[in-house]
Amino acid sequence: MDKAIGGYNQLELRSGGHYHKDALRLNTARNCLEYILRVRNYKKVYVPYYTCEVILEPFNKLDVAYEFYHINEELNIKDDINLTEGEAILYTNYYGLKQSSVEQLAKKYGPRLIVDNAQAFFAPRINGIDTFYSARKFFGVPDGAYLYIDEELTEELEQDVSYDRMQHLLKRIDLSAEAGYDDFQQVEHELCNQPIKRMSKLTEAILCSINYKKCAQIRRNNYLEFDKSLSDCNGIHLDVDSNAVPLAYPYLADDVDLRNCLISRRIYVPTYWPNVEDWAGNDAPETLMANNILPLPIDQRCGVEDMNRIINIISNGTNSFV
Numbered sequence: 046m047d048k049a050i051g052g053y054n055q056l057e058l059r060s061g062g063h064y065h066k067d068a069l070r071l072n073t074a075r076n077c078l079e080y081i082l083r084v085r086n087y088k089k090v091y092v093p094y095y096t097c098e099v100i101l102e103p104f105n106k107l108d109v110a111y112e113f114y115h116i117n118e119e120l121n122i123k124d125d126i127n128l129t130e131g132e133a134i135l136y137t138n139y140y141g142l143k144q145s146s147v148e149q150l151a152k153k154y155g156p157r158l159i160v161d162n163a164q165a166f167f168a169p170r171i172n173g174i175d176t177f178y179s180a181r182k183f184f185g186v187p188d189g190a191y192l193y194i195d196e197e198l199t200e201e202l203e204q205d206v207s208y209d210r211m212q213h214l215l216k217r218i219d220l221s222a223e224a225g226y227d228d229f230q231q232v233e234h235e236l237c238n239q240p241i242k243r244m245s246k247l248t249e250a251i252l253c254s255i256n257y258k259k260c261a262q263i264r265r266n267n268y269l270e271f272d273k274s275l276s277d278c279n280g281i282h283l284d285v286d287s288n289a290v291p292l293a294y295p296y297l298a299d300d301v302d303l304r305n306c307l308i309s310r311r312i313y314v315p316t317y318w319p320n321v322e323d324w325a326g327n328d329a330p331e332t333l334m335a336n337n338i339l340p341l342p343i344d345q346r347c348g349v350e351d352m353n354r355i356i357n358i359i360s361n362g363t364n365s366f367v
Contacts, residue, residue, distance in 0.1 A: 077177030079103030
């Protein structure tokens with residue numbers, strides 16, 4: 046089809062390139078995992094208890110066996126897992142802070158390691174290791190994911206269409222974050238059980254307009270600002286290396302009301318992940334982390350003033366929470 050010339054104007058986005066230039070561009074991170082399972086034909090995969098329930102979608106869809114494993118308080122694998130023929134292990138680069146653990150696991154398990162970098166968009170892929178990333182967790186896009194794999198499916202994939210998943214992003218700009226929340230929830234629901242598709246043209250255009258260097262620097266600066274003020278009272282201690290670009294600042298709080306206190310001040314802190322308690326049980330360390338870690342926002346829309354506002358609320362505790 047010939048290019049349309051003239052007529053009404055369109056969104057004007059910066060012309061750039063993808064951060065993950067050599068990766069396959071797909072519609073969702075869970076479909077990247079499905080792609081891996083279909084290519085590799087694994088019989089069984091070891092999966093962390095501490096992960097999102099949607100990660101099980103491709104296993105259920107393809108009838109691939111999985112077995113949960115435990116992690117410790119440093120977010121490293123606790124169980125002694127020895128893979129047999131036809132098996133693989135999935136590990137999450139939690140908060141984008143566990144790249145050193147990924148590197149150690151790559152040495153141990155080789156190409157039968159699958160790396161979930163949904164929380165680590167800027168983490169490098171290790172050669173020969175199947176690795177996937179989520180764009181939605183780091184940027185204002187309706188969908189989109191990247192997959193590094195050395196073998197591709199032979200079938201032709203349909204390209205996704207995303208314009209009808211933009212409502213929450215547009216409402217947040219034009220109205221408020223709260224006005225778009227129901228639309229955001231609807232998009233989350235619509236992305237469930239989607240077939241594997243190529244990334245939409247709209248998502249590609251948005252992702253190619255992002256100043257990734259600037260985003261990475263802001264995230265690092267905000268993380269370090271939190272760490273400077275909160276590390277002494279933080280119940281979890283994770284090292285941030287010189288190249289890490291975190292998703293959020295994980296703050297393990299003693300105050301169970303702190304999350305609601307922050308939300309009441311329009312500081313929206315998600316829960317990763319409410320399904321963990323059902324899987325791992327009440328007494329598991331993963332359940333403690335899922336219920337009590339507050340992933341404090343450090344994204345590129347925030348600055349030092351925003352970090353100080355959050356720090357002040359945490360320092361004052363919930364005594365001022367009405």
